[in-house]
Amino acid sequence: MSTRGTPLVExxxxxxxxxxxxxxxxxxxxxxxxxxxxxxxxxxxxxxTLIKCLSGAYQMDxxxxxxxxxxxxxxxxxxxxxxxxxxxxxxxxxxxxLDAASNLFLGRELVTPFxxxxxxxxxxxxxxxxxxxxxxxxxxxxxxxxxxxxxRQSVAIARAxxxxxxxxxxxxxxxxxxPHETQMVAELIEELKAQGLGIFLIEHDIHNVMRLCDRASxxxxxxxxxxxxxxEVTDEDILGMIILGKKPEGGTV
Amino acid sequence: MNTPTPQDGGQKRTLLQSLELDTRLLxxxxxxxxxxxxxxxxxxxxxxxxxxxxxxxxxxxxxxxxATGMVFVIVTRHIDLSVGAVLAICSSVMGVMQVQLLPQFFxxxxxxxxxxxxIAGLLTGAAIGALNGWLIGYQRIPAFxxxxxxxxxxRNVGWYLTDGQTVGPLDQTFMLFGGVEGTVGAALxxxxxxxxxxxxxxxxxxxxxxxIRHEFPVKPLWAEGALMATAVAAIxxxxxxxxxxxxxxxxxxxxxDARGEVMPEGYIDYFxxxxxxxxxxxxxxxxxxxxxxxxxxxxxxxAGGNPDAAELSGINTRMLTVKIFTLMGxxxxxxxxxxxxxxxxxxxxxxxxxxxxxxxxxVIGGTALAGGIGTIYGAVLGAVIMQSLQSGMAxxxxxxxxQNIVVGGVLVLAVWIDIQYRKRTGEKV
Numbered sequence: 001m002s003t004r005g006t007p008l009v010e011x012x013x014x015x016x017x018x019x020x021x022x023x024x025x026x027x028x029x030x031x032x033x034x035x036x037x038x039x040x041x042x043x044x045x046x047x048x049t050l051i052k053c054l055s056g057a058y059q060m061d062x063x064x065x066x067x068x069x070x071x072x073x074x075x076x077x078x079x080x081x082x083x084x085x086x087x088x089x090x091x092x093x094x095x096x097x098l099d100a101a102s103n104l105f106l107g108r109e110l111v112t113p114f115x116x117x118x119x120x121x122x123x124x125x126x127x128x129x130x131x132x133x134x135x136x137x138x139x140x141x142x143x144x145x146x147x148x149x150x151x152r153q154s155v156a157i158a159r160a161x162x163x164x165x166x167x168x169x170x171x172x173x174x175x176x177x178x179p180h181e182t183q184m185v186a187e188l189i190e191e192l193k194a195q196g197l198g199i200f201l202i203e204h205d206i207h208n209v210m211r212l213c214d215r216a217s218x219x220x221x222x223x224x225x226x227x228x229x230x231x232e233v234t235d236e237d238i239l240g241m242i243i244l245g246k247k248p249e250g251g252t253v
Numbered sequence: 254m255n256t257p258t259p260q261d262g263g264q265k266r267t268l269l270q271s272l273e274l275d276t277r278l279l280x281x282x283x284x285x286x287x288x289x290x291x292x293x294x295x296x297x298x299x300x301x302x303x304x305x306x307x308x309x310x311x312x313x314x315x316x317x318x319x320a321t322g323m324v325f326v327i328v329t330r331h332i333d334l335s336v337g338a339v340l341a342i343c344s345s346v347m348g349v350m351q352v353q354l355l356p357q358f359f360x361x362x363x364x365x366x367x368x369x370x371x372i373a374g375l376l377t378g379a380a381i382g383a384l385n386g387w388l389i390g391y392q393r394i395p396a397f398x399x400x401x402x403x404x405x406x407x408r409n410v411g412w413y414l415t416d417g418q419t420v421g422p423l424d425q426t427f428m429l430f431g432g433v434e435g436t437v438g439a440a441l442x443x444x445x446x447x448x449x450x451x452x453x454x455x456x457x458x459x460x461x462x463x464x465i466r467h468e469f470p471v472k473p474l475w476a477e478g479a480l481m482a483t484a485v486a487a488i489x490x491x492x493x494x495x496x497x498x499x500x501x502x503x504x505x506x507x508x509x510d511a512r513g514e515v516m517p518e519g520y521i522d523y524f525x526x527x528x529x530x531x532x533x534x535x536x537x538x539x540x541x542x543x544x545x546x547x548x549x550x551x552x553x554x555x556a557g558g559n560p561d562a563a564e565l566s567g568i569n570t571r572m573l574t575v576k577i578f579t580l581m582g583x584x585x586x587x588x589x590x591x592x593x594x595x596x597x598x599x600x601x602x603x604x605x606x607x608x609x610x611x612x613x614x615x616v617i618g619g620t621a622l623a624g625g626i627g628t629i630y631g632a633v634l635g636a637v638i639m640q641s642l643q644s645g646m647a648x649x650x651x652x653x654x655x656q657n658i659v660v661g662g663v664l665v666l667a668v669w670i671d672i673q674y675r676k677r678t679g680e681k682v
Contacts, residue, residue: 057565078567093565097558097625098551106555107566109548116546120463 006069008033008198009167014053014063023049024060025222031167031198036189038213038230039202040242045219047202048090051169054200055087056080067167081107086165090172090202092156096145100137101126103144104159129158133188149176157188168192171202186212206235220245274480277619277674281634288638292645300645303498307524309637309644310495311432314529315340315592316607317636320614321540322584324632325577327615328557330624331389331396333578335403336585337607338411339381343589345411347374348420348599351427367426374586381407382582383575390574404608412601421598431594435528439496442525446492449534453484498524529591533633536587540629553577558625613660614639617667639663 007030016024024046031037039047052058054065056077065072067083074080080087094103101122110118110125123140130137134154144152153176160168170189174182189199189212203209209216210230218225218241226247228237237248292300299305319336326333351370359365381403388399429435437445457480464471471477500522509516544550556563556570564570588607593599618635620627639660646656 055565076567077565078569081567087565089565091561093559093562095555095558095562095625098555102551102555103562106551106563107568109551111548116542117548117551120467120469123469124467 005032007031007066008035008068009054009200010066010069011050011054012064012066014050014060014065016049016053016058016060022222024053026063027219027222027224029217029224029227031200033166033198034193034196035215036193036199036201036213037227038209038216039200039219040204040209040216040238041219041225042242046222047219048171050219051087051171051200051202054080054167055085055169057087078107081163084164084166085169086160086163086167087169088156088160088171088173090175092152094144094152094156097143099123099143100130100140100147100155100158103155104129104162106159108163125162126158129162130154133158133161134184150178150181153177153181153185157185161188161192166197168197168199169202170199172204173201174203174205174208182208206238209238210235218242275628277671278628278631278634280670280674281618281631281638285634285638285641288641288645292641292648296645296648300648303494305644305648306494307498307527309641310530311527311595312644313637313640314432314527314533315588315595315604316610316614316640317533317633318536318588318591319581319584319607319611320618320632320636321536321629322577322581323611323615324540324618324620324627324629325544325553326396326581327612327620327622328624328627329553329574329577330557330560330622331574331577332612332622333385333396333400333581334608334612335381335385335400335407336581336588336611337604337609338404338407339378339582339585340589340592340604340607341408341601342381342411342414343374343378343586344593344599344603345414345420345601346377347371347427347589347593348423349414350374351424352420352422352599362425364426366424370424370427371590374589375583378582378584378586378589379579380582382579382585385582386575386578389578390571400608408601408605415599415601417601419598419600423594423597423599427590428594428597429528430532430590431597432527432529432591433524433595435594436495436524436526437528437531438525439523440525442492442496445526445531446489450485450488453488454481457481457484492526495527496523496525500524529595532587532591536584537629537633544629549573549576554625610636610639613664617664619671621671635667 009031010028011030012028014024014027015022027046027050029037029039029050039051041047049058053060053063054074056074056079059075065074072079072083074083074085077087095106098106101119104126105122110121112118127140130140134151137151137154139147139151144155147155153173157173160170174185177185186208189201193199201209201213203212213230215227216230216238217227218238220242225241225245228241228248230238233248240246240248289301319340323333323336347370350373351366355363355366355369385396385399385403388394389396436442457477461471461477505520505522506516542550544553552563552568552570552573555566556568556573560570563573589604592603596603614636615627615632616622616635617638618628618631618633620632642660642663643656646659651659
């Protein structure tokens, strides 16, 4: 395992409450380069909320985030992007009325020397990366609302991958996908991992977790149940953590 | 924004697909042509005379200018009910500046009066717009409420500035913004027509070259040529019509007399393009560039399509709201210049009910209140359609109450047709 040296991300003692309800309650997790950490738990366990503190969508009430051992101030999505943190949201966060290229470059448009957006260049870049991620993708001119679930997903993934992310957050990236597309995402995760990215993967499918993740952090009712090395535990151990909040005998880190 | 275009595959293209035209735009142009023809028949050909087309043009400008800004407001899922009131206060500030304040320092007719007046008006519009945007974007008060308040506030602040009195006569240079007083003459009109034609052809050609450079599919050359020819014909045709509207002999005589000359027998001169129409053209070009070619425009449409996505993409949507409403305020000020100069006075009720005309123009022009969809040219066309309906009915002698009934009906009908159209093309409504 690569759990040595300085972690790429360390979220230390994070808490956030909404109107008295502790959505995330003193949770500490970390992530190393070239590692996939699964975030598991029931709906409402606080996984997405925790991860949104890292992506800048929410501001935590207390706690600290360290990137490469240095304290990071992440107040909004712009800050997160500045730390090379990219997020694929469960909702995909696409502007339905714009085409794939406009969505891919949203907030980071390529511009001509005169300062105008360079649509042709952006479309060319989009064709390049989509050719790699999803060679069947053809609808470059249509607004993304005309795309299928899988196609929309690939636009969201392309957006996260294109800008040389070092830290990738994937919130149920395969939830809306068929088996073939799920396989493509799995291969992509392996490839990105090999390139040294750190990936937080929020995932419900226990088989995907066992297959893709190096470690898994399980949350329940806003608290961290524990973090385990996936290859040292069984499906049942992890399910026990998710459902009962019970730590397994071995494998915890 | 994004017109549906044929797939890259090699299926047979229909005529419309080859031209890659916006069918919604074609529908609006069709409706407009129909309105013109019907009124022309009813009025025994008086509707489509150069004189009436000239008048129609200068009457439309004020609402059309504001409608371009309203597109951005509505696209981002906001509304601005205060544009008529903001126009009124900008007009009152400019009226007081040029009639009461500035002549005290410079004297009447001083060349600095006009520019200083315009600057004061633009600053007023920008400041009120920015305030609206701040209240909406940063304080999270719904735009409907902020601008409904503004509708009551700003016209009446203007009332206090002028004690409710009509302010005039206006500065002579300032009057040029109005229309009848300010036209550029036939020769310059032709020159401008050629200039804009070249610009249109060049624009289409460069877009094509950019596509070819990136090896994207382009439409057939004949289709591109037909589009260019249509654009050039429309520009030259419009100018030709305005250039055939002769200035009345009496007025020409007065002009010669004023210069101490005698008008030659049989002398004839033409109005040409009104300065206000030129201002509208420039504003349409600039606003279209903003909408399609700048980050600001991209963010406006992204925020309208999915505000959360825009926020998560790192767009500062609050500041974006301030920018949009500031722009709207500036456009209100420009409209105030045109409206005031056309009426030759500032009056207290200037721009009354303009908020409804402007919103109607944008909506008839295909701007969706649900956000994310709208075009600048559509809004201008919407304003033209509304104005021609209204003038046409006035020419025919339709009672004023019935005119409003018709315009109201057309608004609802236009939106209904739009919804049906989007259903058929499979867009979400």
